Amino acid sequence: MGWDVSHGTNATGTISRSYTAMSTLGSHLAHVLPAPDWCQIARLFRRGGNGDPFTVTPVDAARMARAFRKGSQHRHMPDDWAELALLLADAADRAAEAGEPWRWS
Template sequence: MGWNISPGQFRRSYTTMHTLGQHLAHVLPAGDWQSIAHLFGTGSGNPFTISPAQAARAARILRTGADHRLMPLDWATTARELAATAEQAASTGRPWEWR
């Protein structure tokens, strides 16, 4: 079981997303982490959507975390891929959907 995040073809297990969240929590400033922590604390699979404006902010924060010198390369790649789905939602004015 896992998350299918759209737009795009981003699919990751709940465990992978939880672990990504842990890495981001270690490299982001507290305020940035707090604004996206809810994305990584939901393991139940209950679908939710994020507004385009919130998706744009999340994308910026995810890229900040991915670019941090302490972020492991493989997790940075995952964070950038997730950021790309958020950016795509924001640029098209559609909700960022987690199913």
């Protein structure tokens, strides 16, 4: 089981990752981001893996994209996790630019 995040670039228009992968990404981001940036995205990672779908407003998605991008560029972020953070930043930006909710299901 895992998350399918909208506005991705695969054939179904999502980013699909396991709950474990997303939790691990959250741990890496929590360690590299300053508190104000972490606070922008922390709620995405505090859902406890319950799998209940949720949406993020376009305005919040734009803010979250900046935090994901900043985390992806940090010198202490491992490359494979930086890649996932950048994918999420791009998806959040696409949702924000389209004025659509960013859906996690």
